[in-house]
Amino acid sequence: MSGEQPTTDGPSRRAVVAKRVESGDGDLEEIEQLANAVDYEVVGRLTQTREEDAAYMFGEGKVEELAALVVETDADCVIIDNDLGPYQTFNIGGKLPEDVAVIDRFTLILEIFGERARTRKAQLQVELAELRYELPRAEAKASLAKRDERPGFMGLGEYDESVERDIKRRISDIRDELASIAEKEQTRREKRRESGFDLVALAGYTNAGKSTLLRQLAADLDVAENADRHPDLETTAESEDMLFTTLGTTTRRAKLDTREVLLTDTVGFVSDLPHWLVESFESTLDSVYRADLVLLVVDASEPVREMREKLVTCHDTLHERNEAPIVTVFNKADRLDAEAIAEKRAALSGLAPNPVVVSAREGEGVATLRDRVEDELPDWQHERLLLPMTDDTMSVVSWIHDHGHVEEESYGDDHVTVAFEAKSAIVSQARAKAADLSPIDA
Numbered sequence: 001m002s003g004e005q006p007t008t009d010g011p012s013r014r015a016v017v018a019k020r021v022e023s024g025d026g027d028l029e030e031i032e033q034l035a036n037a038v039d040y041e042v043v044g045r046l047t048q049t050r051e052e053d054a055a056y057m058f059g060e061g062k063v064e065e066l067a068a069l070v071v072e073t074d075a076d077c078v079i080i081d082n083d084l085g086p087y088q089t090f091n092i093g094g095k096l097p098e099d100v101a102v103i104d105r106f107t108l109i110l111e112i113f114g115e116r117a118r119t120r121k122a123q124l125q126v127e128l129a130e131l132r133y134e135l136p137r138a139e140a141k142a143s144l145a146k147r148d149e150r151p152g153f154m155g156l157g158e159y160d161e162s163v164e165r166d167i168k169r170r171i172s173d174i175r176d177e178l179a180s181i182a183e184k185e186q187t188r189r190e191k192r193r194e195s196g197f198d199l200v201a202l203a204g205y206t207n208a209g210k211s212t213l214l215r216q217l218a219a220d221l222d223v224a225e226n227a228d229r230h231p232d233l234e235t236t237a238e239s240e241d242m243l244f245t246t247l248g249t250t251t252r253r254a255k256l257d258t259r260e261v262l263l264t265d266t267v268g269f270v271s272d273l274p275h276w277l278v279e280s281f282e283s284t285l286d287s288v289y290r291a292d293l294v295l296l297v298v299d300a301s302e303p304v305r306e307m308r309e310k311l312v313t314c315h316d317t318l319h320e321r322n323e324a325p326i327v328t329v330f331n332k333a334d335r336l337d338a339e340a341i342a343e344k345r346a347a348l349s350g351l352a353p354n355p356v357v358v359s360a361r362e363g364e365g366v367a368t369l370r371d372r373v374e375d376e377l378p379d380w381q382h383e384r385l386l387l388p389m390t391d392d393t394m395s396v397v398s399w400i401h402d403h404g405h406v407e408e409e410s411y412g413d414d415h416v417t418v419a420f421e422a423k424s425a426i427v428s429q430a431r432a433k434a435a436d437l438s439p440i441d442a
């Protein structure tokens with residue numbers, strides 16, 4: 001390791017991954033995927049099953065083993081798949097060769113988010129999460145520095161309360177800005193609802209195939225057609241075999257038989273996220289919480305045990321705030337035969353009742369899913385209105401065409417009859433508009 005400068009970007013960062021579990025065997029697959037998502041090359045692996053050590057997270061002997069592995073593999077950093085306290089980070093770092101960084105699960109996730117954040121909102125959310133991660137650490141540093149024995153703790157120089165104060169002030173500024181962004185988004189969503197769209201959100205564990213499915217469902221629609229009406233709609237939803245490809249939200253329109261929906265793709269869920277991290281992404285998850293219907297996408301090519309764990313994580317994240325019906329989608333069916341699908345359905349029937357099986361990549365099952373979405377959306381109301389013929393009548397008729405599904409339209413001498421189906425809010429608005437048409441002396 002001596003003499004080698006660790007690089008801070010590019011594909012050449014070498015990492016040793018390590019994890020402590022309470023029982024069973026430590027599984028490093030997910031942390032490796034997370035590491036690969038920001039171009040770490042995993043060059044060494046280490047796990048330990050034991051209870052948490054207050055000073056080192058692992059046993060002290062294991063940390064020495066970790067240090068030896070770092071030297072042997074010439075790694076620049078260790079990535080620990082646990083939530084390290086500030087002192088544990090410091091103590092582990094003390095055992096490692098100089099300049100070897102200690103990264104924990106959350107710092108890694110934040111790094112991924114930071115790299116993916118493209119919009120102002122996503123960047124603010126990442127910064128908020130970073131500051132919330134930093135705050136207790138700044139407090140720890142301040143209190144250590146006060147004890148005088150370790151000025152310059154963690155090599156970061158002098159500390160006083162002003163650091164904490166600055167962090168708190170910045171947190172409060174970011175919250176304000178995010179709140180105003182959320183308000184604008186809310187207004188926009190209300191407008192969409194008013195214009196007859198149902199909101200369908202794609203939720204699910206990261207890498208389940210949400211973005212791929214979004215493209216399938218929206219495949220036969222032309223977004224440009226209505227670009228002027230919805231200038232905020234983005235046309236891209238990238239997918240890659242990588243965790244957290246999507247950060248932030250992408251919305252596209254999809255036309256079902258009788259309904260038009262807006263589909264929103266969103267950030268993937270991942271297990272063991274601390275509450276502050278989830279809260280930092282609250283306004284992104286808002287599109288899920290406020291949807292009329294949630295499609296919970298699961299990678300069905302994974303073993304039942306993993307599917308179950310991921311479903312539980314998703315339900316936990318959705319549980320508190322979501323009121324909309326949830327339709328579970330078993331994706332990647334092209335990797336499975338009918339028998340395996342039947343087994344998984346049966347094994348997971350409690351968590352995922354009546355799932356729709358699809359292959360987002362091949363398009364198989366997508367038509368069934370469309371029908372299911374149509375079935376599960378809140379019912380539309382039927383209405384028949386008799387409109388007196390005035391100068392404004394035709395604009396009301398065309399408004400009804402834009403916002404609902406017209407079944408019949410007939411013209412009499414001094415009136416128009418329109419029978420249509422629409423969301424109940426639209427029906428009420430149409431009634432109000434019809435009432436406004438009435439001649440004053442009627």
Ligand SMILES: Nc1nc2c(ncn2[C@@H]2O[C@H](COP(=O)(O)OP(=O)(O)OP(=O)(O)O)[C@@H](O)[C@H]2O)c(=O)[nH]1
Nearest residue numbers: 207208209210211212239240244245246268360361
């Ligand atoms: N075999 C197979 N692969 C699929 C299918 N759907 C998606 N994939 C692959 O799974 C990977 C993840 O797909 P995405 O659509 O990016 O998944 P996501 O849920 O949006 O992931 P994040 O945005 O990272 O949370 C990609 O490599 C896709 O090509 C499918 O039906 N079958």
Ligand SMILES: [Mg+2]
Nearest residue numbers: 210211245246
């Ligand atoms: Mg995605």
